[in-house]
Amino acid sequence: MKLLRSDGDATLYENRDEVRCPACGDPFSRILLTERREHSFDLAEAARLCVSREESRLVVCTHG
Numbered sequence: 001m002k003l004l005r006s007d008g009d010a011t012l013y014e015n016r017d018e019v020r021c022p023a024c025g026d027p028f029s030r031i032l033l034t035e036r037r038e039h040s041f042d043l044a045e046a047a048r049l050c051v052s053r054e055e056s057r058l059v060v061c062t063h064g
């Protein structure tokens with residue numbers, strides 16, 4: 001996984017290891033881990049967006 005962006009309460013990774021999405025089971029393109037209550041997304045390159053809620057954070061996976 002390659003770190004693309006991190007600003008304290010939100011971290012974005014690119015998937016280079018075929019890690020599978022917790023929601024659909026397919027390898028995702030990027031994953032966002034966020035502790036914020038709200039988030040906006042620009043989905044220009046995503047064919048699918050998957051969301052998984054954990055206890056203290058939200059997990060968002062995009063598939064290209």
Ligand SMILES: [Zn+2]
Pocket residue numbers: 021022023024025026028048049050061063
């Ligand atoms: Zn998925």
